[in-house]
Amino acid sequence: MSSELVNWAGNLTFRARRVHRPTTLDELRAVVAGAPRVRALGTRHSFSDVADTTADLVSLAAMPPVVDVDAAARTVTVAAGARYAELARELDAAGFALPNLASLPHISVGGACATGTHGSGVRNTVLPGSVRRLELVTADGDLRTVERGDPDFPGLPVSLGAVGVFTTLTLDVEPTYDVHQTVYLGLPMRAALDHFPELVATAYSVCLFTDWSTPTFDQVWVIARTDEPAPKAPGEAWFTAQPATRDVHPVITNSAAACTTQRGVPGRWHTRLSHFRPEHTPSSGAELQSEYALPARHAVAALDALTGIAAEIRSVLQICEVRTVAADDLWLSPAYGHDTVTIHFTWIPDEAPVRAVIRLVERLLAPFGARPHWAKLTEAAPAEITSRYPRFADFRALVHRYDPAGKFGNPFTERYLGEGSA
Template identity: 50%
Template sequence: MIDHSAHAPSARRTNWAGNITFGAKQLHTPASVAELQDLVAAGTAVRALGTGHSFNTVADTSGSLISVAGLPRSIEIDGEARTATVSAGLRFGELTDALHRAGFALHNMGSLPHISVAGACATGTHGSGVGNRSLAGAVRALELVTADGHLVTLRRGEPDFDGAVVSLGALGVVTRLTLDLVPAFDVQQWVYEAFPQDRLLARFDEVMSEAYSVSLFTGWHGGPVDQVWLKRKVGDDGPRTAPDQWHGATLASGPRHPVPGVAAEHCTRQQGVPGPWYARLPHFRLEFTPSNGDELQSEYFVARHDAVAAYEALDRVRDRFAPLLQIGEIRTVAGDGLWLSPAQGRDSVAFHFTWVPDTAAVMPALRAIEEALAPFAARPHWGKVFTTGPGALRELYPHYADFEGLTTRFDPAGTFRNDFLAHHFPRTH
């Protein structure tokens, strides 16, 4: 991941995958909130930069990039309220151990613990589980520096809050977030292989509900699903054993990586070995970089009740995208009320695609996928590669116009606007 700490070289100008070269003239890493306020107030084109794990230009600007990784790092746990207030530049993997030692956990984790808390929430990055909301769903309050340099705090239940959590950096630079916590728990993880496709389609909801988090990995080759990753909470009765056969799939004989042929050393512990939530819910371990960034990613969310029909629609056009895939993943996310969350208003299934690093070749594949999923009102992940235009997005998000109004009110001069926002949220007045 990109290191934007005070000691990092300021010349780094690409995202993690290397497919985006930032157009910013400067990269600032302020050491205090006061310094950040001065930088924002003096700027005319400013964008916040997290760990750089977005695959499009959502974080780009022609002016100044500002990383909050250099702000004082803090984790303030309120055991009675079951919350943690954390500095926005922290990566998830940097706060989980402290939470666990205090007896608490986050309700969900993404595939990577390497991503920043603020960046993940701002783009609707999610995690998995039929009963688990996205990472942004845990936000109870957020503090941000607005375009005039003022420090503003928004809390759950206030009028602007639901539009401000997943905000794509359009309202300001987030400095701190307060997150809901749950009691700490342990998880066991198993991998099954060669899951028959007909079993999946006949029992989709049952399959996806059989563990705290379930991930399906497929190369979309028309045969069985390559792998099923089951992440089960350890209950009061202690660790469980797993059968050799599960819905026609076979228990893996050893650790597995989601991408065929790749060694599993970077993956979180499998084969049913119990471990704390933060060491099992992600797919990859914090102490390793999961790949060299040689990939592109896309992801689309549909209502969970449309999952089987959407799967079948993709399967009919798999020859148009499968040759460019490294792997595909299918997960569930519980619905929420955040305006720009891809799971807003509906329990969702996310179809994820990890591509070879060839943008020109991937674009026609994206169009085929978006055409296939159009009948299901598929919402793209804001931080990944997609071609869905502003007209379609307006129809996909009931609060699209509300968000436009919120950005105009918070940032009338467009200090935080960039080409990405101008394209997807064009101001017509």
């Protein structure tokens, strides 16, 4: 029952009156057609109430595990409920790869795309940037396919569950490749900010971590492809930071057993691009998260601004991560329209003081046009957030056309799209 269904972090209890778990496409279509209101449920890694509802939830976890590689077209069609770890293994076995992965490979493809989830790298778009075609069940139970190039397409991959239930997504792929990952320790923040554009472009993926206790990026995770020039020789300093001599966890006091292999040891793309191994739970889930995406040109000014409230941040913080994302044209993507830097906060699991600091952070980041992650915590007013998406009115109109009665609405969409979500 809904009283027993909580999200991964435990900060949200789902209020659904029932949870459907169809095992076939026909069952899914019947569930959607027959429910007055329904929301798709992914792997429950959202910290916001984006998937919550007082009506019905539908989980795709028991649907057929589709992973269909088209080598000639260089695509893979995958079930929306599949987790990235499952997809990656099968894709690599077929000789192909995705350009990027999120920090966690445990999340579902459909849920990650619908909320604009991303990895890191100045050349890498958000995960839904790889979507070429998607299939979804619409409000009347019909099956609809939309492809890149269709007028509606830019509004659909990141659509917050408001237009229908994704069944499959067809993703662009490339030939498989190897990468190696090196963690560098003790990078002075001033040195990083003085060379920020150069620093984040030195490798395929660069992720910077700080706990804000000192003006330092305590760790920098650098992932390089083996088919590209190495950013540094083994053992060499990197912008004065020194390579770690053992594997580490982003929260340095935590065990690194759950983390992917480091110290420059080469391996397949899917064994390094995520921070955490799929066979391990990365933490207890005892945390809260918020994240902000802002134009890359404002990254240095925004991080400088946050140094003014470092003590307040540190008081409720576990770790903060800075990453880069390439621009795209998906209407609700955090990187719509410009190359982007994201600032992610993993907080302690104490909501009241965390939300107070979130308000401080958001007040400082507002002048830079920061867009909160749809699936994480925010204190910003919905109208303030939607004003930062130039195509939001077009998205609202698209939802009205796909779901005029608001079948896929919930309190989350009502806040952003208006009463009835349509």
